[in-house]
Amino acid sequence: MDLHFGDSMPTDEERAAVDALLGPPESSWEGAAREGTTAADLRWARGGRQARDRRDLLLPGLHALNDRVGWISEGALDYLCRRLTVPPAEAYGVATFYAMFSVKPRPAxxxxxxxxxxxxxxxxxxxxxxxxxxxxxxxxxxxxxxxxxxxxxxxxxxxxxxxxxxxxxxxxxxxxxxxxxxxxxxxxxxxxAAVSAVPQAGSEGLVLLSRVGVVDPASLDDYRAHGGYSALRRAFALGPAGVIREVTDSGLVGRGGAAFPTGRKWQATASQPDHPHYLVCNADESEPGTFKDRVLMEGDPYALVEAMTIAAYAIGGHQGYLYVRGEYPRAIHRMQYAVDQARARGLLGDDILGQGYAFDIEIRRGAGAYICGEETALFNSIEGYRGEPRSKPPFPVEKGLFGKPTVENNVETLVNVLPILTMGAPAYAAIGTAKSTGPKLFCVSGSVARPGVYEVPFGATLGELLARAGVRDRLRAVLLGGAAGGFVRPDEMDIPLTFEGTRAAGATLGSGVVMAFDDTVPLPRLLLRIAEFFRDESCGQCVPCRVGTVRQEEVLHRIAQRTGAAAADDIALLREVGRAMRDASICGLGQTAWNAVESAIDRLGAYE
CATH class of the missing domain: 3.40.30 (Glutaredoxin)
Incomplete structure (x- = not known):
């Protein structure tokens, strides 16, 4: 693929897919038929800065082509690039970055x-x-x-x-x-229905999952009849500073794994003099074993719309982006319907609830890239670039999406804002422990009788959670935190499920993944699958991760075929590669790619 446009032409179907998104081309510079060329077209080129400002439509344009035809041809990519004034080589780099796209012919x-x-x-x-x-x-x-x-x-x-x-x-x-x-x-x-993934559905005492399985997810009236939009009304009564104070006093920290204080992030963004301020909801939960955000979006979509509106109001933002992973078609449909209904009823738009506050949400669809769960990689993806992480500083609260101050939170974090405002910060902070406040969602799967999303207060033990899910006999290991997390033994069921408790135990809470495996599951095969996952998902930007993930997989393949001293040498090499990735990788993917393998060797004796 060249930097310059080639001679390949789009088919009528491919042209129609792009035009349905961008509208018909206005001149031959944008790909219109030469027969319609005007004298003005011959004098100057149209597009320029105005067209480049639409670079963020590159990913939706690639989706439009892939959805319509099943793959992205050279002619189709050329046409999309003409419309957006993007060099074809750059667009090719973006199209080949995502697993759900293909630039080679394949069946529909x-x-x-x-x-x-x-x-x-x-x-x-x-x-x-x-x-x-x-x-x-x-x-x-x-x-x-x-x-x-x-x-x-x-x-x-x-x-x-x-x-x-x-x-x-x-x-x-x-x-x-x-x-x-x-x-x-x-x-x-x-x-x-989403309720099938919530074994506790309808139980008393639920906070985040209280409406899942009880409320019709398509009905805005049903949502409001069950307390919907009372939190937004209280937010308007408190004012932006009051909302941030409540969130700060509640002790809410990010639920995506980093556990950064949410109130501090909001305050840092709200205080930035540069405008506009953006809100980005990260619904690209690609960590193996994670599905809580999907359940919330499918079962209680209006809650996320309301929570995003509150967050944007607090930081002084007027535009929000909801980035949903492409593998969630039902969640995308439910959220788009909820956004459209909220806009039609005056709960999004220029004058929300008659308060003179303007805010709207745009849904962007991912295309199969685990790395886009990292906040700056997600910003690049929305902007129409490869989803590669950025170096920090500057941090997103200073220069985030489109170079402007940005708050990025995941779905679970935002939904927690609703009970904080309805019950008050002190009551919310009384749930859980002093350092890990509020309820937490855990995704339990594997060798259990009742897999699904469970809501428990911080402080419950791993054993208590697995007892609810009905752990099976002959438990071999439990993986906490997903592929980026670590294994624990069956005799460690008293680990408290808090950020500080798991750290003290040498484990990690991560995003709330709990995978149980019995002794029928071959552990070496799981470790190989984890290594393959990180090899495939590395964006390749930095050498420690790009090379280290490949070497890790190669060594694990060798160990599976060797024993004794040879295996010991390979394990020593694994440790060296793992330390290099952890110390020198740009982002969390490379820094955590060795965690699960290390814990399996040290805690489970995987290759003894």
Whole structure:
């Protein structure tokens, strides 16, 4: 792919897909037919800065092409680049960065089969073997990282290109159901409601999950009848400074894994003199084993719309972006409907609740890149660049999205703001422990009888949580924090589920992943899958991660075939590579890529 435009032309279908997003081209400079060239077109080039300001539409444009045709041809990419004044080489780099796009011809139907940790333990390998022999050439089978359906493993997601594109989920998947989803998505069994992922649904005492399974997620009236928008009304009564004070006093910290104080982040952004201020909700939960944000968006979408409005009001922002991972078609649909309904009812737009405050939300769809869960990589993705992390400082509160002060929070963090305002900061802070306040959502999967999202106050022990989920006999290990987390032994069930408690135990809470594995699951295979995951998901920007993740996988392959002194030498090499990644990688992906393997060696004796 060159920096310059080539001679390839888009098909009528590809042109229509781009024009449906951007509108028809205004001149031949933007790709209009030469026959319509005017004298003005011959005198000067149109576009320039105005067209470059639309660079952030590159990712939606790639989605439009991929959705309509199933892949992105050179002619289609050229046409999209002309419309946005983007060099084709740069757009090619973006298109090839994401796993859900293809720049090579492939069938219109793609069947994504999850082969990550929980699905691997549930028989994903056998499912793939059956599908490869049971599907014809009209379906492309893609071995995918986590699809966020861990409570129903093994899982598949079928996407059929067209106008509109169609999707179908099969989980727990059998060969027959997955084939039906891929070949006839409209005839596939309907996906269960979000409530099926919440074993506690309808129970008393729930805070964050109180409406899931109780309220119709499509009904704004039902949401308001169950307390919806009372938090926003209190926010307007308190004013922006009062909202930030309440959030700060509550002790709320980020639920995505970093545990940074939310009130401090909001205050730092609100105090920046540079404007505009942006709010970004990170719903790109790609950590294997994580699906809590999906359940919240599918089961209580208006809560997120209200929480984003409050957060933006507090920081002085008027535009919000909700970045949802591309593997969540139902969550995207539910959130888009909720945003549209809120806008139609005066709860988004120029004058929210008659308070003279303007705010709106734009939904952006990811395309399969774990690294975009890192906040600055997510900003690059929205702006139309490769989703590579930025060096810090400057921090996002100073220069974030589009170079402006930005607050980035994940779904669970934002939804916690609603009970803080409705019950008050002191009452909220009384839940949990002194250093880890409030309720916490945990994604429990693997060798348990009742997998799903559980809400417990901080301070509950790992054993208490697994008892609720019905842990099976012969427990071999528990993975806390997902692929970026660490393993603990069956005799460590008294670990308190708090940020400080897990740190003291030499583990990590992460985003709330709890995967249980019994002794039927081969541990070396899980470690290899984790290594493969980080190798595939490394953005390649920095050498320690780009090279280290590959070397880690190579060493684990060698260890699986060796014993004794040779294996000991390889384990020593693994430690050296792991330390280099942890100390020198730019972002958290490389810094945590060795964690699970290290804990399996040291705590579980994985290769003894």
């Amino acid at each position: 139907t793609v069947l994504h089969v999850c082969t990550d940790l929980t699905c691997t333990a549930a028989g994903a390998r056998e499912l793939c073997a059956g599908l490869e022999s049971g599907l014809g050439p009209g379906v492309h089978v893609d071995r995918s990282p986590c699809l966020g359906l861990c409570e129903r493993a093994p899982a598949t997601l079928a996407i059929r290109a067209g106008d509109p594109a169609r999707t179908a989920v099969s989980a727990p998947a059998t060969v027959r159901e997955a084939v039906l989803a891929a070949t006839a998505p409209d005839s596939a069994p309907e996906e269960p």
